[in-house]
Amino acid sequence: MRSAESTGSTTEARATDASGTEASDTGPHSDWWRNAVIYQVYPRSFADGNGDGTGDLAGVRRRLPYLAALGVDALWFTPWYRSPQADGGYDVADYREIDPAFGTLADAEHLIAEARGLGIRTIVDIVPNHVSDAHEWFREALAAPPGDPARARFWFHDGKGPGGDLIPTDWVSSFGGDTWTRTTGPDGEPGQWYLHLFAPQQPDLNWSHPDVAAEHEAVLRFWYDRGVAGVRIDSASMLAKDPALPDLGQDHEPGLHPHLDRDEVHDVYRRWRKIADSYEEPRLLVGEVWLEDNDRFVRYLREDEMHMAFNFDFMSRPWDAAALADSIRATFAAHAAVAAPPTWVLSNHDVTRPVTRYGREDSSFAFLAKRFGTPTDLDLGARRARAAALLTAALPGVLYVYQGDELGLPEVEDLPEGTRQDPMHFRTNGVDPGRDGCRVPLPWNANGPTFGFNENGAATWLPQPAGWGDRAAASQESDPDSFLHLYREAIRLRRNEPSLRGDAFAWSETAPDVLAFRRGEDVTCVVNFGDAPAALPAHTEVLLASSPLQGDLLPTDTAVWLRA
Ligand code: GLC
Numbered sequence: 001m002r003s004a005e006s007t008g009s010t011t012e013a014r015a016t017d018a019s020g021t022e023a024s025d026t027g028p029h030s031d032w033w034r035n036a037v038i039y040q041v042y043p044r045s046f047a048d049g050n051g052d053g054t055g056d057l058a059g060v061r062r063r064l065p066y067l068a069a070l071g072v073d074a075l076w077f078t079p080w081y082r083s084p085q086a087d088g089g090y091d092v093a094d095y096r097e098i099d100p101a102f103g104t105l106a107d108a109e110h111l112i113a114e115a116r117g118l119g120i121r122t123i124v125d126i127v128p129n130h131v132s133d134a135h136e137w138f139r140e141a142l143a144a145p146p147g148d149p150a151r152a153r154f155w156f157h158d159g160k161g162p163g164g165d166l167i168p169t170d171w172v173s174s175f176g177g178d179t180w181t182r183t184t185g186p187d188g189e190p191g192q193w194y195l196h197l198f199a200p201q202q203p204d205l206n207w208s209h210p211d212v213a214a215e216h217e218a219v220l221r222f223w224y225d226r227g228v229a230g231v232r233i234d235s236a237s238m239l240a241k242d243p244a245l246p247d248l249g250q251d252h253e254p255g256l257h258p259h260l261d262r263d264e265v266h267d268v269y270r271r272w273r274k275i276a277d278s279y280e281e282p283r284l285l286v287g288e289v290w291l292e293d294n295d296r297f298v299r300y301l302r303e304d305e306m307h308m309a310f311n312f313d314f315m316s317r318p319w320d321a322a323a324l325a326d327s328i329r330a331t332f333a334a335h336a337a338v339a340a341p342p343t344w345v346l347s348n349h350d351v352t353r354p355v356t357r358y359g360r361e362d363s364s365f366a367f368l369a370k371r372f373g374t375p376t377d378l379d380l381g382a383r384r385a386r387a388a389a390l391l392t393a394a395l396p397g398v399l400y401v402y403q404g405d406e407l408g409l410p411e412v413e414d415l416p417e418g419t420r421q422d423p424m425h426f427r428t429n430g431v432d433p434g435r436d437g438c439r440v441p442l443p444w445n446a447n448g449p450t451f452g453f454n455e456n457g458a459a460t461w462l463p464q465p466a467g468w469g470d471r472a473a474a475s476q477e478s479d480p481d482s483f484l485h486l487y488r489e490a491i492r493l494r495r496n497e498p499s500l501r502g503d504a505f506a507w508s509e510t511a512p513d514v515l516a517f518r519r520g521e522d523v524t525c526v527v528n529f530g531d532a533p534a535a536l537p538a539h540t541e542v543l544l545a546s547s548p549l550q551g552d553l554l555p556t557d558t559a560v561w562l563r564a
Contacts, residue, residue, distance in 0.1 A: 033230070033284055033307060033398060034341045035501060036073035037491050038123065040402045042349045043080050043102050044088065044461060045441045048454035054461045055441060055453070057103035057111050063444075064111075064118055066473065070406060070484075071491035074121040076232050076286070078349055080108065084134050086201035087423055088349070088439070090125075090234060091132035095219045112227045121229035123286065128216050128268070129235040130202040137211075138203050142183060146192050153209045155195035156183075157245065168193055170247045171259055174367070175199055176428040197238055197259065199423040207239045207268065216268075220275055220283075230276070230284025230307070233269075236300065237289045240265040254296055261296055269305040286310070294334035301340035308340050308398055315345045318364040319384050319557075321515050321529040325507075328395065332505070335397075342397035346388055347405055353438050356411035358384035367424075370432050372413070382408050383557045386486055386546035387527055390559035391515070393490040394525035396503045401487070404442050407471050408483035411437040412462075419462055440464055443472035489544055493561065497543070499523040508537065514554075518564060527559040539563055 041060060049058025057080070067075065079089035082097040089099065098108050112122045131138060137153050144150040146158070159182065160166040171179040174197060181200040185191040195204045205212045220231065240262035248258060255263035269285065276283040287309035291297045294313065300306050314327045331342045346354045351365050359381025360374055385408060393399055415436055420426075425434030441460040445452030446469040450460050469475060476482035494500045499520025508516040513530025516537065523543065528534045533553035539562035542549065547558040554560055 032073060032121070035396065035398065035494075037071065037393075037399045037401065037494065038074045038076055039067060039070065039072040040076045040078070040348055040400060042078050042088075042403055042439055044085075045439050046403055047442065047444065048450075048458070048460070051454045051456040051458050052101070053450075053454065053458040054101050056101065057098065057107040059454075061107070061111050061114060064115055064120070067115075067120060068118040070488055071495060072120060072401065074123055074229060075115060076123040076400075077125060079125045079127060079234075083132055084201065085421075086132065087199055088421075088435075090127050091130070091134075091199070091202050092127050093132040093134040094136075095126075096222055109226055116227065122227070123230045123232055123284065124223050124228050125234055126216070126219065126231045127234040128205065128207075129238045130196065130198060130204045133201045133203055141194075141203075151192075153206055153211055154203050155206055155241065155245075156192045157195070159193050164190070164192075168195075169245050169258070171195075171197070172248075173197060173199075173427065175424050176432065195241075197235075199427065201423075204241070205239075206241075207265075208243065213268065213271070217271065217275060220272060224276070224279055224283050228283070229281070230286060232286045232288065233272075233306070234288050236269075236287040236306075236309070237261040237265060237291055239268060254293070261291055266299065266302075266305060269300065273304050273306070284308075294330055298334045298338050298340070301335070301338040303339055306340070308343050310345050310348070310400065311343045312345065314392075315347065315351065316365040318362065319358045319388070319529065320363075321513050321527070323364075324391070325515055342395070343400060344392035344395050344397060345400045346385070346392060347402045347438065348400070349402065349439055350435050351438065353409060353411040354385040354388060354405060355381040355408050356413070356437075357381065358388065359410075367432075372433050376413075378410055380557070381410070382483075383547060386483065387557055387559035389483075389487060390490055390544065390546045390561060391525065391527050393494050394500065394517075394519060394523070394559075394561060396505050396519070399491075399494070402438075404438075406484055406487040407442070407473060407476060409440075409442075409468075409471055412440045412465055413437055414465075415440075416463060421462070436462055443468040444474060446470070446472050446475045486544070486546060490561075493543055497523055510534075522564045524562045524564045525559065526554055526562065528554045528556055531556055536560065536562065537564070 044055045046055045047059030047063045048055050050056055080098055080102050081092045082094040082099045083089045083091050098105050115122055140150040141154050157168040158164045167178055167180040173179045179197055180193040182193045183191040196202050197204055242258040246258050285306040287300050287306045289297055289300050289309045290312050300309055317323045317327050335342045356376055357363055359377040420434055420436045422434030422436045424432050440462045441453045443451035449457035451468050451472050453460055476484035499522050502520050504520045506518045510516045514528050514534045516526040518524050533550055533555050536552050536554050541563035543561040545560040
């Protein structure tokens with residue numbers, strides 16, 4: 001038996017606003033985000049308004065009522081800027097323009113305003129570590145000779161060895177392969193190399209150059225001035241590099257790794273926080289910070305830095321009571337040192353869909369472990385993904401939902417040959433299936449060539465599986481037992497139940513394969529990870545269950561919210 005314990009309040013008591021009065025949900029300075037539900041839109045695959053097979057802003061505008069009915073507080077859009085799409089838009093050519101495939105700046109402004117009219121705020125993605133090789137700065141840099149100031153905004157360097165033929169450092173790309181590409185001079189001779197921690201089409205910026213900092217600050221203001229409520233910061237711990245460009249070597253003192261989580265990166269976010277706080281409704285900073293060390297992670301969440309960061313530790317854990325309880329405890333413990341709320345994330349556009357992942361023998365997530373042909377039980381995965389949805393929605397803090405998870409979409413693992421696009425797949429020579437399988441266009445209707453993704457039936461940029469009509473939003477609408485109803489009801493209760501709105505959390509004593517905790521005055525969440533049904537604790541009402549209960553027993557892989 002695990003012993004009962006209480007973490008007490010996980011975050012500071014609900015914050016007061018800038019004027020010192022109690023924050024309300026409607027006041028201009030409210031901390032609306034502290035227990036928000038934030039829905040991630042991957043615009044290319046959400047809905048296609050202009051019928052070219054690629055999702056766009058017109059498609060999102062048309063589906064805003066769906067998002068309002070789901071009950072989300074904000075939308076986070078993965079990059080919608082002009083981009084050659086070498087990495088799904090994370091190769092930005094111009095931050096002040098919308099990619100023509102998605103629409104126009106005016107469309108974005110309309111979308112932001114319309115969503116806000118429905119009570120939904122907008123968060124945009126900022127990609128500060130790198131730009132596209134089509135960005136004006138990089139084209140200038142490539143055209144300039146070695147040593148030219150135009151090159152100083154990036155990391156251009158001579159190669160090692162005779163003739164400079166060897167890469168300048170041994171750093172390894174998150175996408176697989178080297179992190180340097182050699183340029184060719186105007187004379188056709190091989191020239192300097194440039195650094196890219198991701199694909200060659202994503203040259204890394206030099207954050208010690210004043211233009212780089214100034215430009216990003218201007219970009220933040222550009223979007224804040226258009227009414228966006230905040231930014232999600234891509235690869236946030238990778239911006240600063242050791243200017244001496246050392247090889248990786250062995251161990252590094254915290255903060256001194258050549259290109260990850262260096263201490264000076266925090267200065268960037270302190271400056272960004274000042275800008276965010278200068279708005280009448282302070283804007284939000286959300287970090288994509290992948291770090292194993294929780295103490296290093298929460299340094300990004302100090303009072304004068306980001307408001308929150310994605311909880312990848314929780315997201316990566318297997319479907320296992322002890323592993324998840326351990327992550328929840330570690331999350332609370334780490335966040336207790338800062339005022340930021342914890343976040344709960346089951347997936348995003350980079351990782352295997354929960355329905356698939358939880359249907360596997362190894363249900364943890366690791367980029368390097370993704371392989372084709374992993375045996376998967378999708379019914380089991382779906383059952384667990386439903387339970388995971390209730391578990392995460394019951395925890396205090398911010399809930400993230402990736403588009404399509406509310407429909408229980410599985411990873412599409414059998415994309416036809418030649419349709420994959422993700423550089424992660426190609427840069428590992430096809431060993432890694434890549435991330436396309438979680439980016440397939442959403443099914444909206446039961447029928448039609450694209451299941452309502454668009455009206456004219458134009459082929460979608462990634463093909464949808466034949467059976468997706470059953471999983472379409474419209475099909476689930478008429479089924480009260482569907483994923484969509486479960487998500488909607490969970491979000492509705494999370495908003496309306498006073499016990500679920502606060503921060504109070506206390507573990508309850510349970511059998512080892514069961515997790516149970518009390519929220520506030522009178523709501524208990526119980527999750528059964530074991531093989532046998534578990535007895536339910538005393539309760540007066542069942543608020544919501546992820547699968548049907550068996551009398552007073554909680555079946556395996558099921559979560560329930562009870563009125564205590
Ligand atoms: C982040 C994004 C991912 C992208 C990478 C490089 O991890 O989530 O999609 O490929 O950064 O920008």
